[in-house]
Amino acid sequence: MKHLIPSRLSLLIAVSECGSLTAAADRLGLTQPALSYRLSKLEDALGSDLFNRTGRRLSLNAAGERALHTAQSIARDVQRLQDDLNSLAGQSTECLRLAAHCFTTYRWLPDVTRRLRHRFPNLDVQVNVDATRTPQAFLDRREVELVLTAYPNSFNEYQTRFLFEDELFALVSRDHPLAGTGEVTPADLSGENVLVYSAQGSPVIDEFMQPAGCSPRLLSEMPLTEGMIEMARAGLGVAVLAGWVMKRHEKTGMVRLRLGQAGMKRRWHAVYHASNDNPVLHAVIDELRDYPRED
DSSP states (O other): OOOOOGGGHHHHHHHHHHSSHHHHHHHHTOOHHHHHHHHHHHHHHHTSOOEEEETTEEEEOHHHHHHHHHHHHHHHHHHHHHHHHHHHHTOOOEEEEEEESSGGGGGTHHHHHHHHHHHOTTEEEEEOGGGSSOHHHHHHTTSOSEEEESOGGGOTTSEEEEEEEEEEEEEEETTSTTTTSSEEOHHHHTTSEEEESOSTTOHIIIIIIGGGTOOOSEEEEOOOHHHHHHHHHTTSOEEEEEHHHHGGGTTTTEEEEEESSSOEEEEEEEEEOTTOOOHHHHHHHHHHHHSOOOO
């Protein structure tokens, strides 16, 4: 077999679909003599006649039918390749909407998003801050695909995956009476203004103080991290935050105290619809699980 120019196989498709050399030549933008010449070159390259010739009429013989089948298969493969390349060139953005059950997580989510974009350049992670207080309602309505929560048991009908564990601490100014204790008891907090992100479902109240029969002198809701820290720095309250949030504030006149001798740990989980098998969703979960956090 001589050298075959693959593009000449398209001539067979044109002749087959158009039904005549004249119509095929018009489709391909060729003169009829030019088409006839190229067809003869194709036959020469394949080492076989492809047509039965009766005067000016051409009809595919058995070899021509076989060549046509191959030409059509190659044309389909080329079209799929072109579609794939077009898709890569102008890839549509894949959007993943998520919410977290705690405002503190929004501090490190942007960094996680940046890391993900190295793997998925067209990934758009949208964080729904409005869903922070009632994330399950947003998940129920499919307004978010993923929720990060330390309370997975409240999501009974959903799939959950463990992500990481962190610890809550009390943060006070260096001149606060509790600053030198190293840890605080529920009773220690009873005379304090305790600063939390949300008064509803606060773990320091529900899981640390109330089981001991204690309640704070005042419970202040402060959804802004910087505001909570500045309040504690001014001696106006005791802020309760995750250890990794406090890391950069411990050298600026602040002291963190363990909640009880054993400390107060939280186990974070990813929650999503069990039917959601989107590989990007699971890649995001893996990145959230592996993201380094230090208490």
